[in-house]
Amino acid sequence: MTTEPPVLGDAPLADPAEVRRAMEYYAEKGWTDGLPVVPVTDSYLKEFLATTSRDPAEVLIPMPHINKHLTVRLAAINAALAGCLPEYFPVVVAAWEAFRADGMVTRSIWQSTTGTAPFIVINGPVRTRIGVNCRGNVFGSGFRANATIARAIRLGAINGLGLKPHVLDQATQGTPAKYMCCIGENEEDSPWSPLHADYGFAAADSAVAATVIRSVLHVEARHSTAPEQLAFDFADSLCRTGALVRPLAAGYIVLNPEHARLCDRAGWSKADLRQAVYELGVKRYGELRRAGKEAISSGTHWRVPIEHPEALPQDVLDDEAPVRLIDTPEAVHIVVAGAPNAGVSSIVETFTRLEGPPAIAKVEERP
Amino acid sequence: MLERAGIPAVSICTDAFRASAGAMAKVMGFPEFEYVAVPHPVASRTEKEIADMVHAAMPEIIRILGVAE
Numbered sequence: 001m002t003t004e005p006p007v008l009g010d011a012p013l014a015d016p017a018e019v020r021r022a023m024e025y026y027a028e029k030g031w032t033d034g035l036p037v038v039p040v041t042d043s044y045l046k047e048f049l050a051t052t053s054r055d056p057a058e059v060l061i062p063m064p065h066i067n068k069h070l071t072v073r074l075a076a077i078n079a080a081l082a083g084c085l086p087e088y089f090p091v092v093v094a095a096w097e098a099f100r101a102d103g104m105v106t107r108s109i110w111q112s113t114t115g116t117a118p119f120i121v122i123n124g125p126v127r128t129r130i131g132v133n134c135r136g137n138v139f140g141s142g143f144r145a146n147a148t149i150a151r152a153i154r155l156g157a158i159n160g161l162g163l164k165p166h167v168l169d170q171a172t173q174g175t176p177a178k179y180m181c182c183i184g185e186n187e188e189d190s191p192w193s194p195l196h197a198d199y200g201f202a203a204a205d206s207a208v209a210a211t212v213i214r215s216v217l218h219v220e221a222r223h224s225t226a227p228e229q230l231a232f233d234f235a236d237s238l239c240r241t242g243a244l245v246r247p248l249a250a251g252y253i254v255l256n257p258e259h260a261r262l263c264d265r266a267g268w269s270k271a272d273l274r275q276a277v278y279e280l281g282v283k284r285y286g287e288l289r290r291a292g293k294e295a296i297s298s299g300t301h302w303r304v305p306i307e308h309p310e311a312l313p314q315d316v317l318d319d320e321a322p323v324r325l326i327d328t329p330e331a332v333h334i335v336v337a338g339a340p341n342a343g344v345s346s347i348v349e350t351f352t353r354l355e356g357p358p359a360i361a362k363v364e365e366r367p
Numbered sequence: 368m369l370e371r372a373g374i375p376a377v378s379i380c381t382d383a384f385r386a387s388a389g390a391m392a393k394v395m396g397f398p399e400f401e402y403v404a405v406p407h408p409v410a411s412r413t414e415k416e417i418a419d420m421v422h423a424a425m426p427e428i429i430r431i432l433g434v435a436e
Contacts, residue, residue: 111387
């Protein structure tokens with residue numbers, strides 16, 4: 001007995017040569033992230049546009065400096081190419097709105113050598129309606145909604161905004177997160193209010209938070225027994241010298257439900273964990289000095305060695321002196337996601353220091 | 368952008384960014400746009416090395432500006 005997926009016998013009738021011809025056509029045009037895309041016809045595109053009240057010509061992302069604008073129609077074409085189902089499209093539109101509000105995409109961050117990826121957090125009832133994974137393997141593959149909503153944004157950048165690697169996308173290395181970094185919050189297993197509800201949305205609303213990120217770091221803390229130990233691990237990971245370009249550190253903690261419950265049992269709220277990570281958010285001056293990042297440039301405001309010609313004047317400190325790298329609890333956001341099966345969480349290193357509310361847009365579904 | 372606003376300008380990038388520079392010129396409708404490419408990198412060079420690079424690039428900058436030395 002075979003357990004392999006059906007090859008053709010049970011699959012819908014299609015001419016494999018025609019399917020390959022369509023796939024190769026898109027590949028030859030360069031309208032892909034490297035993986036095969038779904039062919040889009042006018043009638044299929046209409047199914048996507050029918051899920052939103054938006055005008056297809058409405059501009060979601062203006063990029064005048066490269067003569068490009070991502071319209072609702074372009075966003076829909078790329079969502080279809082990415083393999084989204086039409087009912088995912090309102091989430092894709094909300095994600096683009098959140099990226100616009102976040103501000104880094106329109107400031108050309110996806111042309112930068114840093115090579116940031118889109119990071120998307122989905123909250124609310126739409127998660128269950130379209131099958132967004134919030135539990136095990138939340139950053140991994142295997143879930144169509146997560147995979148294709150993230151891909152709709154990447155293909156929108158490549159095809160809609162023309163940000164192709166080796167051309168206008170100048171990423172030095174990029175990150176695997178460019179393929180897929182879209183998670184749902186595990187609201188059901190979280191002891192706390194969901195992210196969107198912390199920022200003025202009703203828990204019954206569906207919403208998408210979005211920003212651009214450098215990387216996702218694994219944080220193993222399987223045997224930690226106290227929230228203080230977790231806070232130390234998170235602060236240490238957020239403040240690693242390799243992540244420091246700007247003067248300060250920032251990011252999301254994607255806390256697995258087991259860690260969230262550990263905090264909750266100890267009487268810690270989400271705000272308490274943010275406060276503790278902020279308080280521990282320091283590095284010794286000597287560690288920054290050894291990495292050549294003890295001073296700040298007057299031109300770029302990036303971290304540079306103290307002998308750099310642009311280094312702002314500052315006192316040379318004792319190697320043991322603490323230097324604050326997380327200057328407010330607001331620089332750290334917390335989302336609960338993953339399976340409640342082990343003490344494994346993540347740090348998502350954002351490009352910018354998040355201050356105040358993250359960019360969140362409501363998912364507007366057509367009644 | 369500056370030149371279109373009537374302000375003479377010369378774009379300078381390092382040679383690692385030639386592909387992007389050409390692509391930017393194309394999307395802005397000026398595929399033959401002339402710019403100066405200096406040797407990569409910039410960030411990790413000393414002040415003296417940067418000054419030498421500027422001196423070496425100066426004739427090309429002046430040529431593209433179209434003014435007499």
